Amino acid sequence: xxxxxxxxxxxxxxxxxxxxxxxxxxxxxxxxxxxxxxxxxxxxxxxxxxxxxxxxxxxxxxxxxxxxxxxxxxxxxxxxxxxxxxxxxxxxxxxxxxxxxxxxxxxxxxxxxxxxxxxxxxxxxxxxxxxxxxxxxxxxxxxxxxxxxxxxxxxxxxxxxxxxxxxxxxxxxxx
Amino acid sequence: xxxxxxxxxxxxxxxxxxxxxxxxxxxxxxxxxxxxxxxxxxxxxxxxxxxxxxxxxxxxxxxxxxxxxxxxxxxxxxxxxxxxxxxxxxxxxxxxxxxxxxxxxxxxxxxxxxxxxxxxxxxxxxxxxxxxxxxxxxxxxxxxxxxxxxxxxxxxxxxxxxxxxxxxxxxxxxxxxxxxxxxxxxxxxxxxxxxxxxxxxxxxxxxxxxxxxxxxxxxxxxxxxxxxxxxxxxxxxxxxxxxxxxxxxxxxxxxxxxxxxxxxxxxxxxxxxxxxxxxxxxxxxxxxxxxxxxxxxxxxxxxxxxxxxxxxxxxxxxxxxxxxxxxxxxxxxxxxxxxxxxxxxxxxxxxxxxxxxxxxxxxxxxxxxxxxxxxxxxxxxxxxxxxxxxxxxxxxxxxxxxxxxxxxxxxxxxxxxxxxxxxxxxxxxxxxxxxxxxxxxxxxxxxxxxxxxxxxxxxxxxxxxxxxxxxxxxxxxxxxxxxxxxxxxxxxxxxxxxxxxxxxxxxxxxxxxxxxxxxxxxxxxxxxxxxxxxxxxxxxxxxxxxxxxxxxxxxxxxxxxxxxxxxxxxxxxxxxxxxxxxxxxxxxxxxxxxxxxxxxxxxxxxxxxxxxxxxxxxxxxxxxxxxxxxxxxxxxxxxxxxxxxxxxxxxxxxxxxxxxxxxxxxxxxxxxxxxxxxxxxxxxxxxxxxxxxxxxxxxxxxxxxxxxxxxxx
Numbered sequence: 001x002x003x004x005x006x007x008x009x010x011x012x013x014x015x016x017x018x019x020x021x022x023x024x025x026x027x028x029x030x031x032x033x034x035x036x037x038x039x040x041x042x043x044x045x046x047x048x049x050x051x052x053x054x055x056x057x058x059x060x061x062x063x064x065x066x067x068x069x070x071x072x073x074x075x076x077x078x079x080x081x082x083x084x085x086x087x088x089x090x091x092x093x094x095x096x097x098x099x100x101x102x103x104x105x106x107x108x109x110x111x112x113x114x115x116x117x118x119x120x121x122x123x124x125x126x127x128x129x130x131x132x133x134x135x136x137x138x139x140x141x142x143x144x145x146x147x148x149x150x151x152x153x154x155x156x157x158x159x160x161x162x163x164x165x166x167x168x169x170x171x172x173x174x175x
Numbered sequence: 176x177x178x179x180x181x182x183x184x185x186x187x188x189x190x191x192x193x194x195x196x197x198x199x200x201x202x203x204x205x206x207x208x209x210x211x212x213x214x215x216x217x218x219x220x221x222x223x224x225x226x227x228x229x230x231x232x233x234x235x236x237x238x239x240x241x242x243x244x245x246x247x248x249x250x251x252x253x254x255x256x257x258x259x260x261x262x263x264x265x266x267x268x269x270x271x272x273x274x275x276x277x278x279x280x281x282x283x284x285x286x287x288x289x290x291x292x293x294x295x296x297x298x299x300x301x302x303x304x305x306x307x308x309x310x311x312x313x314x315x316x317x318x319x320x321x322x323x324x325x326x327x328x329x330x331x332x333x334x335x336x337x338x339x340x341x342x343x344x345x346x347x348x349x350x351x352x353x354x355x356x357x358x359x360x361x362x363x364x365x366x367x368x369x370x371x372x373x374x375x376x377x378x379x380x381x382x383x384x385x386x387x388x389x390x391x392x393x394x395x396x397x398x399x400x401x402x403x404x405x406x407x408x409x410x411x412x413x414x415x416x417x418x419x420x421x422x423x424x425x426x427x428x429x430x431x432x433x434x435x436x437x438x439x440x441x442x443x444x445x446x447x448x449x450x451x452x453x454x455x456x457x458x459x460x461x462x463x464x465x466x467x468x469x470x471x472x473x474x475x476x477x478x479x480x481x482x483x484x485x486x487x488x489x490x491x492x493x494x495x496x497x498x499x500x501x502x503x504x505x506x507x508x509x510x511x512x513x514x515x516x517x518x519x520x521x522x523x524x525x526x527x528x529x530x531x532x533x534x535x536x537x538x539x540x541x542x543x544x545x546x547x548x549x550x551x552x553x554x555x556x557x558x559x560x561x562x563x564x565x566x567x568x569x570x571x572x573x574x575x576x577x578x579x580x581x582x583x584x585x586x587x588x589x590x591x592x593x594x595x596x597x598x599x600x601x602x603x604x605x606x607x608x609x610x611x612x613x614x615x616x617x618x619x620x621x622x623x624x625x626x627x628x629x630x631x632x633x634x635x636x637x638x639x640x641x642x643x644x645x646x647x648x649x650x651x652x653x654x655x656x657x658x659x660x661x662x663x664x665x666x667x668x669x670x671x672x673x674x675x676x677x678x679x680x681x682x683x684x685x686x687x688x689x690x691x692x693x694x695x696x697x698x699x700x701x702x703x704x705x706x707x708x709x710x711x712x713x714x715x716x717x718x719x720x721x722x723x724x725x726x727x728x729x730x731x732x733x734x735x736x737x738x739x740x741x742x743x744x745x746x747x748x749x750x751x752x753x754x755x756x757x758x759x760x761x762x763x764x765x766x767x768x769x770x771x772x773x774x775x776x777x778x779x780x781x782x783x784x785x786x787x788x789x790x791x792x793x794x795x796x797x798x799x800x801x802x803x804x805x806x807x808x809x810x811x812x813x814x815x816x817x818x819x820x821x822x823x824x825x826x827x828x829x830x831x832x833x834x835x836x837x838x839x840x841x842x843x844x845x846x847x848x849x850x851x852x853x854x855x856x857x858x859x860x861x862x863x864x865x866x867x868x869x870x871x872x873x874x875x876x877x878x879x880x881x882x883x884x885x886x887x888x
Binding site (some may be wrong): 052054055056057059063066067070071072073074075077103104106108110124162166169172 | 220373522523525526529559676765808809810811847848849850851852855856857858859864868869870871
């Protein structure tokens with residue numbers, strides 16, 4: 001009987017570990033200006049090299065235009081403009097992160113211009129602080145929490161807040 | 176992609192299509208109750224639903240379909256006649272079948288109650304025996320038992336069902352009545368017309384045996400016939416026709432229907448004649464040696480007569496044609512492709528076009544002659560693939576139009592009106608996506624026309640019109656567009672009332688001078704139609720402004736013309752396909768923009784035609800045309816030698832000029848959506864991909880033309 005209990009305990013421990021493993025999620029870490037951001041990889045389709053963008057006239061500054069990604073037309077968002085940061089010329093580290101998220105009633109793909117990609121990282125729930133109070137900056141809108149990775153503080157991006165119907169409506173109306 | 180592979184789901188889809196077929200044939204039968212082919216179509220639809228339903232144990236559906244089918248079998252064999260009441264009942268049955276289909280093996284007391292009612296109403300149409308068979312719920316044993324027991328009407332049904340499985344075969348009948356035929360009361364022509372009832376026939380008469388006039392027996396029968404008949408009824412049915420013929424009769428199969436006749440070509444002339452026993456194989460050998468046309472040689476050598484060769488050639492031709500149509504009907508009825516796959520194909524072809532443009536450009540740059548000529552050859556192929564893939568996406572507007580028959584009928588019943596629906600140009604083809612998107616706007620316009628346009632029979636009589644109103648739907652090609660017109664001979668629009676209402680609603684000021692057609696156009700303004708005049712039929716909170724917007728979203732336009740007391744005409748122009756557009760590539764600032772060729776009238780140097788007055792107008796062949804500087808509109812920075820060209824475009828005969836910095840080339844491309852993020856962007860309506868892989872924008876000419884006119888005011 002004793003042996004049985006022990007082995008059950010062992011199984012439970014394994015399940016627990018598996019459970020924790022499951023809770024751990026992979027995040028893509030990228031840099032814009034001096035901040036590090038992390039976004040769940042489940043929202044990321046791919047990261048591609050920066051390419052020429054076709055400007056779409058009469059649209060808000062945070063939308064840079066469209067690209068042809070293997071035959072798909074995908075809008076490009078300038079994250080610096082969205083976060084009211086100063087403009088930064090594209091360099092060899094610049095890249096486009098293609099994310100998918102719900103915009104109103106439809107799922108859309110959006111290419112987000114990044115200064116550089118830092119890598120992919122596992123984060124468990126205990127590393128995440130679901131709060132974004134970092135001082136009333138424009139980025140607050142897209143940040144859903146903070147995560148600690150050793151010395152680094154990462155801003156967790158909520159993909160659904162990258163663009164919203166309200167934001168688009170107001171921005172286009174202002175043109 | 177969610178491609179359903181669930182067989183039950185597939186059955187449901189097919190059954191739905193069959194129900195549409197059933198409904199269409201019922202509607203058509205209303206016009207022509209005697210049309211056997213239509214009854215047959217309805218019967219087959221019911222029969223197939225029953226048969227497939229059986230495989231999924233949908234007992235209630237199967238039993239009900241069987242009951243209705245039994246009545247249609249009686250209609251088919253003529254023991255019952257179709258009247259208005261039965262058509263009504265059958266249409267209700269069609270709706271009920273749709274309900275049963277949706278219900279599956281679930282239960283719903285209301286539907287079950289209706290099931291019993293309808294079943295008994297159908298059974299009432301049948302003689303005793305038929306009723307018994309229907310109530311037995313379509314069990315095969317019962318059918319057979321009854322049929323053998325007293326050979327009642329079910330025998331005919333069972334027989335017909337067997338015929339359904341049979342394929343069309345072609346038989347050759349040689350009919351040589353004896354000389355005495357007419358004297359003993361025979362009439363070969365009656366036999367031939369009886370044979371013609373079995374299916375398609377080709378009758379060849381032989382007069383070679385008719386003697387000179389001096390020797391002729393006026394009551395003798397000297398003629399004989401070769402008849403080809405194509406029928407699914409089977410050889411016995413053909414034989415039965417000639418059961419009592421006095422004379423020579425020979426029936427043989429010349430072409431059996433089946434899946435395996437991959438070869439359209441039928442036997443050669445020589446083979447046919449040998450098979451018929453009209454020449455010997457060695458004679459044929461002999462004749463083939465000659466260089467002349469085989470038929471001539473055989474006639475000259477006296478092996479066969481002119482008539483025999485004619486007959487053999489006709490047989491060859493006939494069978495070839497039958498095979499061809501059979502192949503066509505087989506292929507068109509068996510291949511079913513999901514629209515998503517077609518969309519995907521059109522997209523891929525678009526990629527292909529762009530990739531090719533890229534290769535051609537590279538070959539040009541590198542100056543490699545071989546690659547260049549390979550790219551040129553590729554272009555031809557790609558064009559064919561592109562045309563084909565677009566063609567696959569086209570469907571006849573009939574798909575859309577014939578669905579409205581039922582609507583018109585039901586509306587008339589509800590509103591106490593009598594309207595005759597005419598369809599014209601139903602074979603006109605349109606992109607499937609356009610057809611789908613047009614359904615709601617047309618539905619609304621038709622409802623409007625019947626509800627508000629066409630008067631009641633009494634009002635019409637009083638106004639000296641025919642009691643039945645006329646509603647005509649027509650479609651025709653006009654360049655890269657298809658025009659759809661909805662035309663009624665109803666009361667027409669009352670300009671004064673519209674004007675008063677528009678003023679009342681604050682759409683226009685009371686002083687504004689408007690032409691008659693401008694006033695009529697007000698019905699499309701947002702806020703014009705409101706709940707006040709909404710009836711059960713055309714209400715539902717959708718106004719004409721929504722109709723207009725839906726059509727404009729498809730790149731189309733709508734215009735109304737009406738004469739009070741005479742009628743109303745709605746004219747919808749819609750692009751042939753949403754997928755591929757031919758346009759002119761223009762430069763504005765640093766960007767490339769495509770202008771749909773369908774709108775372009777002419778391209779000119781702005782300096783040559785600009786009016787010096789400072790107003791934004793040009794003199795286009797004596798016509799004052801407003802223009803819009805697109806660089807200014809798009810807020811692009813000025814570039815050197817900019818604004819030089821003006822593209823004159825016309826929408827509904829109204830012209831405006833669009834000023835661009837340069838015109839580059841004609842360009843054909845797949846149009847891609849800009850997506851939700853850019854749906855509010857003004858002046859552009861889509862994107863294309865250029866030869867170098869970069870996207871360019873497609874100008875929203877309709878919108879820009881409107882802006883131009885508004886700016887002028």
